[in-house]
Amino acid sequence: xxxxxxxxxxxxxxxxxxxxxxxxxxxxxxxxxxxxxxxxxxxxxxxxxxxxxxxxxxxxxxxxxxxxxxxxxxxxxxxxxxxxxxxxxxxxxxxxxxxxxxxxxxxxxxxxxxxxxxxxxxxxxxxxxxxxxxxxxxxxxxxxxxxxxxxxxxxxxxxxxxxxxxxxxxxxxxxxxxxxxxxxxxxxxxxxxxxxxxxxxxxxxxxxxxxxxxxxxxxxxxxxxxxxxxxxxxxxxxxxxxxxxxxxxxxxxxxxxxxxxxxxxxxxxxxxxxxxxxxxxxx
Amino acid sequence: xxxxxxxxxxxxxxxxxxxxxxxxxxxxxxxxxxxxxxxxxxxxxxxxxxxxxxxxxxxxxxxxxxxxxxxxxxxxxxxxxxxxxxxxxxxxxxxxxxxxxxxxxxxxxxxxxxxxxxxxxxxxxxxxxxxxxxxxxxxxxxxxxxxxxxxxxxxxxxxxxxxxxxxxxxxxxxxxxxxxxxxxxxxxxxxxxxxxxxxxxxxxxxxxxxxxxxxxxxxxxxxxxxxxxxxxxxxxxxxxxxxxxxxxxxxxxxxxxxxxxxx
Numbered sequence: 001x002x003x004x005x006x007x008x009x010x011x012x013x014x015x016x017x018x019x020x021x022x023x024x025x026x027x028x029x030x031x032x033x034x035x036x037x038x039x040x041x042x043x044x045x046x047x048x049x050x051x052x053x054x055x056x057x058x059x060x061x062x063x064x065x066x067x068x069x070x071x072x073x074x075x076x077x078x079x080x081x082x083x084x085x086x087x088x089x090x091x092x093x094x095x096x097x098x099x100x101x102x103x104x105x106x107x108x109x110x111x112x113x114x115x116x117x118x119x120x121x122x123x124x125x126x127x128x129x130x131x132x133x134x135x136x137x138x139x140x141x142x143x144x145x146x147x148x149x150x151x152x153x154x155x156x157x158x159x160x161x162x163x164x165x166x167x168x169x170x171x172x173x174x175x176x177x178x179x180x181x182x183x184x185x186x187x188x189x190x191x192x193x194x195x196x197x198x199x200x201x202x203x204x205x206x207x208x209x210x211x212x213x214x215x216x217x218x219x220x221x222x223x224x225x226x227x228x229x230x231x232x233x234x235x236x237x238x239x240x241x242x243x244x245x246x247x248x249x250x251x252x253x254x255x256x257x258x259x260x261x262x263x264x265x266x267x268x269x270x271x272x273x274x275x276x277x278x279x280x281x282x283x
Numbered sequence: 284x285x286x287x288x289x290x291x292x293x294x295x296x297x298x299x300x301x302x303x304x305x306x307x308x309x310x311x312x313x314x315x316x317x318x319x320x321x322x323x324x325x326x327x328x329x330x331x332x333x334x335x336x337x338x339x340x341x342x343x344x345x346x347x348x349x350x351x352x353x354x355x356x357x358x359x360x361x362x363x364x365x366x367x368x369x370x371x372x373x374x375x376x377x378x379x380x381x382x383x384x385x386x387x388x389x390x391x392x393x394x395x396x397x398x399x400x401x402x403x404x405x406x407x408x409x410x411x412x413x414x415x416x417x418x419x420x421x422x423x424x425x426x427x428x429x430x431x432x433x434x435x436x437x438x439x440x441x442x443x444x445x446x447x448x449x450x451x452x453x454x455x456x457x458x459x460x461x462x463x464x465x466x467x468x469x470x471x472x473x474x475x476x477x478x479x480x481x482x483x484x485x486x487x488x489x490x491x492x493x494x495x496x497x498x499x500x501x502x503x504x505x506x507x508x509x510x511x512x513x514x515x516x517x518x519x520x521x522x523x524x525x526x527x528x529x530x531x532x533x534x535x536x537x538x539x540x541x542x543x544x545x546x
Contacts, residue, residue, distance in 0.1 A: 164344060
């Protein structure tokens with residue numbers, strides 16, 4: 001009886017694992033199958049023509065990269081500040097718990113609400129219209145918990161002896177942060193940033209009313225009324241509205257490029273994540 | 284007595300340390316005189332390290348610990364508002380049980396504290412590093428590999444590197460928390476030689492488990508023992524006297540035959 005139960009359990013677990021892997025393989029192979037024909041040098045370097053039926057996705061890639069870079073530049077200092085407050089400056093455990101709870105809540109907010117928030121505050125109230133900056137800021141806020149939590153976990157895993165030794169030499173708190181904590185924990189920052197970016201890259205909801213349009217934008221010239229083209233919105237609009245078979249191949253191609261971008265960001269974070277686990281278990 | 288006439292560098296007055304409501308150290312009154320090695324010994328968990336760390340306010344890193352009583356450095360309390368804990372720790376340095384080297388080069392490790400204190404002009408730093416490494420008897424072993432990661436050194440070398448790092452900050456007192464308990468006999472001997480050499484210019488407080496070591500290097504010895512749940516100074520005086528008193532006769536016999544008699 002127990003052996004049968006064992007076997008059933010193993011069988012069940014294996015099936016579910018295979019199912020999960022199967023879904024990923026299915027998605028990737030479908031994308032490659034249908035999108036590979038669209039991929040060419042011109043696809044990356046030309047701008048969209050004929051409402052997506054011809055040309056490439058140069059400005060869509062560029063726009064997505066602009067948003068990601070803005071999000072990164074915005075979230076890195078903020079997340080670092082939050083992580084330091086949480087793990088260095090806050091002495092009261094209850095206050096620390098509250099900040100941690102705040103980060104969890106922020107992480108759980110549905111992305112469409114970020115879009116609405118951006119629409120109300122930046123687009124309407126500040127009168128920016130659709131702007132790359134709004135999109136970058138919103139994605140930056142969305143990334144914030146991921147980056148901050150990765151750094152906090154890293155700081156907490158750091159052996160206390162380093163801080164003690166630096167204190168024993170007479171270093172001040174800011175000096176310890178700069179020369180002991182941040183250099184030793186920068187891996188957490190990199191990991192968190194890459195994971196956050198990987199998630200932000202594919203987000204459509206926060207940017208669709210605030211930062212991106214489907215056609216007619218190139219490089220942003222200023223802040224007000226300067227939207228960008230983006231990959232996720234491009235896919236969203238074409239997949240929804242177009243029945244043109246020429247468009248279809250291009251959409252699959254764009255989706256493949258987006259997947260490639262997200263995957264390479266996640267993969268880039270992998271070595272640092274694995275190392276962190278090793279340190280946590282053996283260090 | 285000769286001890287009493289010398290100037291006291293550090294003095295504790297009715298020092299108590301509490302963790303919450305629990306008393307860890309009770310009523311510690313010690314006088315630590317200049318250019319001497321002050322030994323602290325006693326059972327594990329009696330509070331030797333806590334006492335040592337309270338001398339440069341390092342125990343304040345533990346949010347749960349609280350101190351009452353007073354500690355005087357050259358007759359002035361280290362707890363008054365005008366005393367900055369970081370500045371105090373640069374004057375009263377510490378060497379830990381396990382060497383703590385930072386994951387940077389040997390050179391950067393030596394100057395880790397000194398560089399941040401802004402006392403030494405930038406171009407004099409290399410000379411300072413050499414001086415500190417020489418003082419810690421490590422220069423000859425590392426002078427050709429200053430840019431290598433410090434973690435590549437042996438544990439004994441790492442401990443001397445930590446000592447050099449403390450010396451580069453030029454503290455007048457060095458607290459040592461069982462600095463040789465993680466080391467092999469040869470490195471232990473090197474550190475003990477250094478302690479004897481350093482007391483010409485500094486005051487040293489040494490926590491040690493090893494009575495042989497106390498006998499070899501300490502001038503004064505204090506025993507911390509637990510009584511009614513808290514550590515107290517059981518005995519304090521010239522090293523040889525305390526050892527004779529503290530050790531039961533039978534063990535004393537073995538002890539005498541096992542070690543060189545004190546000079």
